[in-house]
Amino acid sequence: MTLLEAVDVHVEFTSRGRRARAVDGVNLTVGEGEIVALVGESGCGKTTLARTLLGLERPASGAVRYGGAPLTYSTRALKAYRREVQLVPQDPTGSLNPRHTVYEAVAEGPRIHGLPGERERVASALSRAGLRPPERFFPVYPHELSGGQRQRVVIAGALALDPKVLVADEPVASLDASVRGEILALLLRLRAELGLSALVVTHDLGLAWNIADRVAVMYLGRIVESGPVEQVLSAPSHPYTQALLSVLPESPAPIVLGGEPPDPTRVPGGCRFHPRCQVLAGGKAAEAGVDGRCRSQPLSILPAVPGSRVACYFAEVSRAPL
Amino acid sequence: MTSPETRPGTRPEARRGGLLELRDVAVTYRSAAGDVPAVRGVSLELAEGEALGVAGESGSGKSTLALALLRLLPKTARVTGEIMLDGEDVLAMTWGRLRAVRWASASVVFQGAQHALNPVRRVGTQIAEPLLVHRMATPARARTRVTELLEQVGLPAWRARSYPHELSGGQRQRVMIAMALACEPQLIIADEPTTALDVMIQAQVLTLIRSLIAGRGISLIMISHDLSVLAATCDRLAVMYAGRLVETGPSREVFTGARHPYSRALAEAFPTVGDFASRMAPRGLGGDPPDPMRLPGGCSFHPRCPVALPSCAWRDVELWPADRAPEEPASPASSAPSHTAACVHVLPDPEAGPEPETTGEDETPAGRPAKESA
Numbered sequence: 001m002t003l004l005e006a007v008d009v010h011v012e013f014t015s016r017g018r019r020a021r022a023v024d025g026v027n028l029t030v031g032e033g034e035i036v037a038l039v040g041e042s043g044c045g046k047t048t049l050a051r052t053l054l055g056l057e058r059p060a061s062g063a064v065r066y067g068g069a070p071l072t073y074s075t076r077a078l079k080a081y082r083r084e085v086q087l088v089p090q091d092p093t094g095s096l097n098p099r100h101t102v103y104e105a106v107a108e109g110p111r112i113h114g115l116p117g118e119r120e121r122v123a124s125a126l127s128r129a130g131l132r133p134p135e136r137f138f139p140v141y142p143h144e145l146s147g148g149q150r151q152r153v154v155i156a157g158a159l160a161l162d163p164k165v166l167v168a169d170e171p172v173a174s175l176d177a178s179v180r181g182e183i184l185a186l187l188l189r190l191r192a193e194l195g196l197s198a199l200v201v202t203h204d205l206g207l208a209w210n211i212a213d214r215v216a217v218m219y220l221g222r223i224v225e226s227g228p229v230e231q232v233l234s235a236p237s238h239p240y241t242q243a244l245l246s247v248l249p250e251s252p253a254p255i256v257l258g259g260e261p262p263d264p265t266r267v268p269g270g271c272r273f274h275p276r277c278q279v280l281a282g283g284k285a286a287e288a289g290v291d292g293r294c295r296s297q298p299l300s301i302l303p304a305v306p307g308s309r310v311a312c313y314f315a316e317v318s319r320a321p322l
Numbered sequence: 323m324t325s326p327e328t329r330p331g332t333r334p335e336a337r338r339g340g341l342l343e344l345r346d347v348a349v350t351y352r353s354a355a356g357d358v359p360a361v362r363g364v365s366l367e368l369a370e371g372e373a374l375g376v377a378g379e380s381g382s383g384k385s386t387l388a389l390a391l392l393r394l395l396p397k398t399a400r401v402t403g404e405i406m407l408d409g410e411d412v413l414a415m416t417w418g419r420l421r422a423v424r425w426a427s428a429s430v431v432f433q434g435a436q437h438a439l440n441p442v443r444r445v446g447t448q449i450a451e452p453l454l455v456h457r458m459a460t461p462a463r464a465r466t467r468v469t470e471l472l473e474q475v476g477l478p479a480w481r482a483r484s485y486p487h488e489l490s491g492g493q494r495q496r497v498m499i500a501m502a503l504a505c506e507p508q509l510i511i512a513d514e515p516t517t518a519l520d521v522m523i524q525a526q527v528l529t530l531i532r533s534l535i536a537g538r539g540i541s542l543i544m545i546s547h548d549l550s551v552l553a554a555t556c557d558r559l560a561v562m563y564a565g566r567l568v569e570t571g572p573s574r575e576v577f578t579g580a581r582h583p584y585s586r587a588l589a590e591a592f593p594t595v596g597d598f599a600s601r602m603a604p605r606g607l608g609g610d611p612p613d614p615m616r617l618p619g620g621c622s623f624h625p626r627c628p629v630a631l632p633s634c635a636w637r638d639v640e641l642w643p644a645d646r647a648p649e650e651p652a653s654p655a656s657s658a659p660s661h662t663a664a665c666v667h668v669l670p671d672p673e674a675g676p677e678p679e680t681t682g683e684d685e686t687p688a689g690r691p692a693k694e695s696a
Contacts, residue, residue: 041520041521041522041523042491042520146610146611147380148610149610176379176380176547176611177379177547177548177549177587177588177591177592178379178584178587178588178591178606178607178611179379179606179607179610180591180592180604180606181590181591181604181605181606181607182604182606182607182608183606184604184606185604185606188602188604203520203521204521205521205595206592206593206594206595208595209593209595209596209600209601210593210600210601210602210603210604211602211604229601230601233595233596234595234596243522244521244522245595247521247522247524247525248521248550248594248595249548249550249551249553249554249592250550250554250594254525254529256522256525256526256529257522258526
């Protein structure tokens, strides 16, 4: 059942007098007990979309729905909403107050929400996050912990409110290689034990392969391909997904796209990926007779469905005869 | 799986010995709380034109080791051992000689280009600086050289007039690489050159580094915690844990057939997308890296080791030949073992001592302490 949903969400900013379409029409759902990975390069709008789903940004149009009802943006409604949908921030060192002990860091949420049984709540959150025995960590300060332990404290802070959904922004990007697997395993265990859903925002396709059920690939404010992880990452249809996978260190034939990630104040016409598209540049799109559409005809916004979907003219025609 | 044309894992021209030789290098930081041993006896060789990847997590000593090569460490660090760069001991050099060697013979691409570049000077001026300081070019010639260098790293010439904040992360890293190449050094030390970058930008920078060193005889030492990135860029890998080398060998062999359990954990930390063994099964390593001031006795990895024997608690093993199964032909043209690991499990008989002495006491389950740790 769908728990958290983005329905045709647009988010805009003004950047140096220009309108930046950071999120430019996105449909996305996170089901109960489901882990969804939102992947893309810096500047593609994935973090803005996550902030919008948390109620930290208001969409210019479209809506965020939770449990079927659209989000209301009153202070009281947002406070209640954030008990259910919790953020796990990117940098645990930066997000912990160095003058607060682990106990105070984890107890902050329950205090704000006036929840009873603070001590038991903190102890149970810490031990669910893998810091056992929890009492030993109560008086400890962040600088006395390793990077992996700090990330567990941050996760415990989220768990202390008994949320239904975690929104994790690059949860392992700042951690060492050996700790990475442990934190990802923790997210899987929380799903198994507590039925937690998660939206994991990342640029790391290996992370999606490790823990996500579904993946959505975002490029310049739009989702360009989405579907079950096995399908999308083993047999990608969109040229952008293909390129992202091809530059992983183990890949035999890297397709290195030129240029920097594009600018949301200058979204190209037609398919927004066409100026960097290797299929268009290599002439395959012309062979298939779709190159005109690639350059000039805007693509429709992908619907949020469980199966795999791709926003690409070439993929549509090359997939049909199979 | 990888083609030898695009991946340098099997570059034939790399010959052993030569450009850089480390002998028993140790670095100790003096602090108020006592001495902190960051690097504890590392011996390495780097051939001309060879690319070596040094892997390990934070606190393993890999960055300290890299900075020690050019004596770039703070005054609190005491470096011992021998660092021979092109036949000359870096640790014995005068400051004048050291200044001449820095940039001209060996240069560094630092982690986090936004902090390593001067924010108030144009990037062209910064690239030209080592050329002018080392009197390797006249100001006019330096300007031409800056244009050439920017072109080599894939930036347009007009970028010379930009300030660092006007560039993206990938472009700043390209500027750092141009600076490192400016004086045509024999050795480039790259400390986590792609860590903060996106996958696509990372791929661009790695392709650039590979193409720039290939065919010029430049040697490369690249530091990272991502074994897969190192394996794709370097000929050989050296894995560090708690200030020591725990495994060295040809990249492919260490990455796909690691013999030390720590190297294996690092290799498995980044899954291969499409490999169903890692689907919904992230693999990590329990525990945390040890505090260098309170290193565990015996093998310093034993408290986190999934395959530790009881004897590992007091017994420390040095790097030991760990070439693959004997049916594989030994790599020709080298008498020294190409693959080594510091683990009891690579010894002929893990339960016995590492010396091939034969006594009848094989039944003792704990084995004998082969070498008491200091």
